[in-house]
Amino acid sequence: MTDEATAAPAIEVRGLRKAYRDNVAVDGVDLTVHRGEVFALLGPNGAGKTTTVEILEGYRRRDAGEVRVLGVDPDPGTPHWRSQVGIVLQGTGEFDELTVTEVVDHFAAFYPAPDDPAAVIDQVGLTDKARARTHTLSGGQKRRLDVALGIVGRPKLLFLDEPTTGFDPEARREFWELIRALAAAGTTILLTTHYLDEAEALADRVGVIAAGRLVEVAPPAELGGRRDALATVSWRTTDGTTRHEESATPTALVADLAARFDGEVPGLAVTRPSLEDIYLRMIGHK
Structure with a gap:
């Protein structure tokens, strides 16, 4: 295990609070994000998710509350701290008359030790579009460019805000591979x-925020007791109707059904x- 992996958390929040007049947007949130993990923050519109992330981004x-991002209070942060944080908003901006290479080169100049722009363009899968003007890119390609601008500074921490909104299924899957590659690189x-x-x-873990409070943090498979939740076994009866039964021992129920039907269980x-x-x-969705 590396020294960085055993260092302080990438994000540590205690008692975070933010109100807009009488509207409490964030109400006492405690949150820890470990270095090297992918953490998804989930919540409906108006739950406090965006406010929380914007506070973390500076x-x-x-x-009220204590916030440390890469060991630094993001309010106000420092230039060195900002150089270690990458942010990919829902839309970075329009650079219609610039090429992909020109845009990435321009953003690389903001950082003290940027990655090689050509390597970053290749990493996000835009090498074939390096000389293309950005207004000719598809929606998915523009989103890849947004990520290139977010990672060209070699960030230790990357914020991704709704990264695949508007993507078709194939583009989403390709983008997921890019995220996995970034995570694998640390x-x-x-x-x-x-x-x-x-x-x-x-x-690796998800956090659910609702009405300004963090409801739970857990791996996706364990959230809300999901791993131990009752299974629902469904099958089609001899008269053609469908039966549903909840069971803590679904394997035993299926074995019983198989015996009853003398083999294959219809509609199982x-x-x-x-x-x-x-x-x-x-x-709280009904």
Whole structure:
């Protein structure tokens, strides 16, 4: 294990609070994100997710609480600290008349020890578009350019805000591979997303925030007691109707059904609550 892996957490928050007049957006949030992990912060619109992340990024001031990001208070942060943090917003900006290479070169100049722009362009899969003007890029290619601008400074911590909104399924899967590669190289990633399958595919741990409070933090497979939740066994009866039965021992129930049907059980399905089921329950969705 490296020294960095055993160092202080990448993000440590205690008692974070932020209010806008009478509206409490963040109400006593405690959060730890370990170095080297992919952490997904989930929550409905208006839950306090964006405010929390903006405070961590140094864009917004808190009213109370302690915050350390890479060991530094982001309010106000320092130039050295900012050089270690990469931020990919939902839209970085428009550079219609510049080429991909020109844009990445321009952003690289902001950092004291940037990565090689050509290598970054290759890393995000835009080598074939290096000389293309950005207005000719597809939505997915523009999003890859956003990531290139976020990582060209060799950040230790990368914030990704809704990174695949508007992507088609193939583009989303390709983007996931890029995120996995960044994580494998040691970059800590804090991800916000409304796609529950994305959080499950990418995150080591997820946190659910609702009404300004952090409800729970756990690996996706364990959130809300998901791993130990009752399974639902479904099958089709002899009269053609479908039966559903919850069971703590679904294997035994399936064996019993197989004996009853003398082999193959028609319409058999065994399911446990999905991450989406658990998430909707946690945020109070009826």
